[in-house]
Amino acid sequence: xxxxxxxxAPNLPSEFELVAACCRWPPSNARSGAIARALNPSLDWDAxxxxxxxxxxxxxxxxxxARSGISCPLRISQELERMVAEMxxxxxxxxxxSIRIQRIFVDAGVPLLFVKGVxxxxxxxxxxxxxxxxxxxxxxxxxxxxxALELLAQAGYQPFPALPPLTDKAFAxxxxxxxxxILFHRSNSVHVEIHWRLTDNRYFLSGLAAGSPTQxxxxxxxxxxxxxxxxxxxxxxxxxxxxHAWSRLTWLADxxxxxxxxxxxxxx
Numbered sequence: 001x002x003x004x005x006x007x008x009a010p011n012l013p014s015e016f017e018l019v020a021a022c023c024r025w026p027p028s029n030a031r032s033g034a035i036a037r038a039l040n041p042s043l044d045w046d047a048x049x050x051x052x053x054x055x056x057x058x059x060x061x062x063x064x065x066a067r068s069g070i071s072c073p074l075r076i077s078q079e080l081e082r083m084v085a086e087m088x089x090x091x092x093x094x095x096x097x098s099i100r101i102q103r104i105f106v107d108a109g110v111p112l113l114f115v116k117g118v119x120x121x122x123x124x125x126x127x128x129x130x131x132x133x134x135x136x137x138x139x140x141x142x143x144x145x146x147x148a149l150e151l152l153a154q155a156g157y158q159p160f161p162a163l164p165p166l167t168d169k170a171f172a173x174x175x176x177x178x179x180x181x182i183l184f185h186r187s188n189s190v191h192v193e194i195h196w197r198l199t200d201n202r203y204f205l206s207g208l209a210a211g212s213p214t215q216x217x218x219x220x221x222x223x224x225x226x227x228x229x230x231x232x233x234x235x236x237x238x239x240x241x242x243x244h245a246w247s248r249l250t251w252l253a254d255x256x257x258x259x260x261x262x263x264x265x266x267x268x
Contacts (some may be wrong), residue, residue, distance in 0.1 A: 005216055014040035015048040022064030023057050023249050025125065025257040033068070035068040045076045055249035058083035059130035084129065091128040094118050094136050099192050099223045101138065104151050109209045112140050112226070115236060116254075117226040118223070119217040124257035132250055135182070141210045142196040145175055149194070157183035196220035199227075204239050208232055233259060 012020075023033040052061050062080045065072065072080075095118045105112045114137065121131035140148045146166050149159070160182050164170040178195040184190075198205050212232060216224040228236060234255065241251040 005112065013047070013051075014038065014043050014118070015051050016155060018043065018048060019051045019055060019057060019061055020249060022061040023253040023256075024064075025054075026032070026041060026059070026260055027063070030065065032068045034063050035070065042111065045073050048072075049076055052080070053083070056132040056134075057245060057250050057253060059087055059132065061216055061255060077225060087132050088129050091118055091121065091131075091133055093188060093190060094133055095128065095219050095223075095225075097185075097188070097192075098136055099219065100140075101136070101152070101155060101192070102225060105140075105148070105157055108151055110140065110144050110147055110151065111248060112138050112144075113210060113212070113214050114225050114227050115137050115233070116240075119225050120221065120233070120237075121253055122217045122219065123227075123230070123233070124254055128210050131254065135193050135194045137195060137197045139198065139210050140234050141176065144210065145194070152183055152194065155191075156185045156187060158186065160184045182248060198236055199239055204257070205236060230258065 018040075021038040024031040029041070052058050058204075060081055061121040062084050065080075067149070071077070087115045090131070096238065098114055100115075100117060116137050117133045117135075118128060119126050121133065125131055145209065149163070154192045155166060164174070179200060180193055180195045183194065185192070197210055208228065213229050215229050216226070217227055218224050227233065237255045239249065241255065244251065246252055
């Protein structure tokens with residue numbers, strides 16, 4: 001899979017073509033060439049920045065422009081730098097919180113794994129400065145959800161909005177028909193999305209669960225987070241992107257980057 005097809009597609013705005021070219025990974029002469037070809041003298045830099053924000057790819061765009069030696073107007077470059085700095089701060093916060101949550105769950109004997117987020121950033125890009133993450137996605141077994149909610153509450157996370165009591169029939173219906181829920185930490189503003197299924201359709205990825213084979217992803221100071229193996233992760237990312245109509249370049253870029261990596265190619 002490659003994002004190069006996007007940069008050759010007809011009738012795309014120049015601003016989108018340039019963003020798409022920057023999203024190619026890994027860095028290469030081909031990537032730099034695509035970026036240079038997409039650079040149009042009449043480019044609307046404000047529209048370009050709007051595309052970057054909509055597609056959540058500030059890290060890749062900043063990297064692509066820098067490696068290609070392309071300068072943009074000062075106010076645009078300053079905004080890109082601000083976006084990337086904020087993204088890195090959030091990713092570091094997510095990494096620390098993920099390690100803390102994993103430790104809590106392991107100590108309680110509740111299996112979990114992480115999907116997307118900082119684990120995918122490390123696998124695909126070997127960096128926390130390129131991929132945007134809005135929240136922490138974790139997967140547990142359906143019968144572990146009540147206990148997982150208790151553990152997250154002890155860690156400072158609250159359901160948003162509030163859930164019905166565990167003894168309420170509405171809770172059982174929610175658990176049966178839903179697949180995820182968002183919790184919010186009031187102190188550090190981190191969002192956690194707890195999943196007990198990965199798709200709305202039970203026939204998609206039916207074999208993937210919290211007990212699926214995993215791999216450990218190294219972060220800083222020897223800390224490791226558990227996530228899906230590359231082949232299962234690839235399948236999940238494709239289904240996730242397709243279910244959202246690939247409406248953001250970041251999802252396509254992540255799949256392409258994972259496939260481009262030597263470690264991923266060995267298992268896909």
